[in-house]
Amino acid sequence: MNSLKFKIKNHKSTIGVIGLGYVGLPLAIRFAEVGFKVIGFDIDERKVKMLNNGKSYIKHINEGDISGMGEQGFIATTDFEKISHVDAILICVPTPLGVHNEPDLSYVKSTLDLVKDHLREEQLLILESTTYPGTTAEEIVPFIERQGFKIGENFYIGYSPEREDPGNKNFSVQSIPKVVSGHTKNCLEVTRVLYDQIVDETVPVSSTQVAEMTKILENIHRAVNIGLVNELKMVADKMNIDINEVINAAATKPFGFTAYYPGPGLGGHCIPIDPFYLTWKAKEMGVNTRFIELAGEINSAMPSYVVSKVTDALNTVGKSISGSKILILGLAYKKNIDDVRESPSLELIELLLQKCARVDYSDPFISETHKTRKNDFKMKSIELNKDTINSYDLVLLATDHDDFDYNLIEKESKIIIDTRGRFQKSAKVLKA
Numbered sequence: 001m002n003s004l005k006f007k008i009k010n011h012k013s014t015i016g017v018i019g020l021g022y023v024g025l026p027l028a029i030r031f032a033e034v035g036f037k038v039i040g041f042d043i044d045e046r047k048v049k050m051l052n053n054g055k056s057y058i059k060h061i062n063e064g065d066i067s068g069m070g071e072q073g074f075i076a077t078t079d080f081e082k083i084s085h086v087d088a089i090l091i092c093v094p095t096p097l098g099v100h101n102e103p104d105l106s107y108v109k110s111t112l113d114l115v116k117d118h119l120r121e122e123q124l125l126i127l128e129s130t131t132y133p134g135t136t137a138e139e140i141v142p143f144i145e146r147q148g149f150k151i152g153e154n155f156y157i158g159y160s161p162e163r164e165d166p167g168n169k170n171f172s173v174q175s176i177p178k179v180v181s182g183h184t185k186n187c188l189e190v191t192r193v194l195y196d197q198i199v200d201e202t203v204p205v206s207s208t209q210v211a212e213m214t215k216i217l218e219n220i221h222r223a224v225n226i227g228l229v230n231e232l233k234m235v236a237d238k239m240n241i242d243i244n245e246v247i248n249a250a251a252t253k254p255f256g257f258t259a260y261y262p263g264p265g266l267g268g269h270c271i272p273i274d275p276f277y278l279t280w281k282a283k284e285m286g287v288n289t290r291f292i293e294l295a296g297e298i299n300s301a302m303p304s305y306v307v308s309k310v311t312d313a314l315n316t317v318g319k320s321i322s323g324s325k326i327l328i329l330g331l332a333y334k335k336n337i338d339d340v341r342e343s344p345s346l347e348l349i350e351l352l353l354q355k356c357a358r359v360d361y362s363d364p365f366i367s368e369t370h371k372t373r374k375n376d377f378k379m380k381s382i383e384l385n386k387d388t389i390n391s392y393d394l395v396l397l398a399t400d401h402d403d404f405d406y407n408l409i410e411k412e413s414k415i416i417i418d419t420r421g422r423f424q425k426s427a428k429v430l431k432a
């Protein structure tokens with residue numbers, strides 16, 4: 001272990017990042033930035049090719065960062081034999097839900113299968129993907145032990161959850177404190193030494209289970225609080241009160257209150273998914289997670305609530321939803337990014353199409369829709385100008401990208417349904 005620690009401390013070790021997506025890519029960039037040689041592994045040949053050509057496929061990651069990484073010796077590859085060349089293996093692959101909201105660890109398991117023949121002594125393997133408490137100890141440790149290694153003696157296993165917030169310019173990989181854990185004391189020590197090289201603060205915890213549950217708690221905290229404001233939004237609406245004004249007023253309290261904002265539903269790879277990892281595990285223990293289930297119920301009802309507001313708004317001008325032209329603003333699940341995973345905008349489109357509306361969307365960062373697990377709309381983004389906006393019966397603001405020209409939208413729209421509190425309420429602006 002001492003030689004591995006020495007190599008890491010002197011930035012002489014090679015880092016392997018598996019899964020070069022929203023989490024893995026910034027991590028690889030940060031390790032290269034501080035002078036490590038980094039090898040990036042992915043099964044997606046298109047991404048590997050783009051990275052090796054210095055190109056970025058994520059809007060908020062600059063090409064300069066990719067080419068800078070290349071100058072530090074970074075290569076991307078689909079060849080997992082190269083795992084034998086790395087000292088630390090960081091797994092950042094997806095952990096989605098299955099059809100019955102059960103954890104889908106198939107990407108993690110297939111990664112383990114891909115690396116198993118290329119592992120060697122004195123390597124450190126760390127899972128970064130979000131997962132239920134117990135995954136590292138119950139899935140990864142026995143798998144590595146079956147390959148003949150002694151954990152904590154000649155091979156080290158850690159868990160360190162990613163806290164990436166795509167598009168948030170106030171924080172970087174370096175400035176976000178990183179929770180670190182290890183399967184044994186030695187595993188924790190070497191894991192901590194590794195992350196100490198790239199972040200300002202590491203937060204060691206006593207077990208991989210604690211680290212796994214920390215990440216889940218963070219995401220449950222968001223899901224439950226968003227569920228709360230989404231419920232209060234519906235109450236406030238009945239009372240003709242603007243919920244965003246209420247939240248902003250409450251947020252002036254300097255202690256004991258954190259502002260969460262309502263919206264058209266939860267999106268992204270984390271908040272709608274991760275809490276159910278715990279629900280599933282809790283059921284195994286015979287415990288119900290009612291807060292999680294209730295927040296899930298409220299948040300997943302939001303797209304239908306928004307569509308009911310669309311119906312009401314069209315009714316007031318004597319139109320039915322069937323045949324009406326509706327423009328959805330924003331396809332991404334949150335503002336200023338290009339990620340549509342689990343985006344409520346997709347569900348809004350689906351629900352409106354089911355009601356025979358004629359739906360288009362406009363998103364400055366997503367020029368066309370791609371097939372997802374649930375939808376295949378084959379739509380192209382509409383350019384926003386006076387004539388296009390004016391041609392719709394109703395404009396539905398689903399994602400409040402800063403790049404939208406809100407003055408133009410307000411001036412030219414016939415009716416606006418605002419799910420993000422971006423507009424002032426008026427005769428033609430309704431909140432949903």
Ligand SMILES: NC(=O)c1ccc[n+]([C@@H]2O[C@H](COP(=O)([O-])OP(=O)(O)OC[C@H]3O[C@@H](n4cnc5c(N)ncnc54)[C@H](O)[C@@H]3O)[C@@H](O)[C@H]2O)c1
Pocket residue numbers: 018019020021022023024041042043044047092093094095107110111114128129130131162163164165166269270
């Ligand atoms: N996106 C976020 O904001 C965020 C934040 C915190 C944590 N997380 C967690 O991080 C993990 C990764 O999420 P992401 O958003 O980066 O996903 P992503 O889909 O952007 O990236 C995952 C990458 O892994 C690759 N991949 C899939 N299977 C592979 C395999 N067997 N071997 C090598 N590569 C493989 C995919 O091709 C893809 O490039 C998830 O567990 C997620 O919950 C994500």
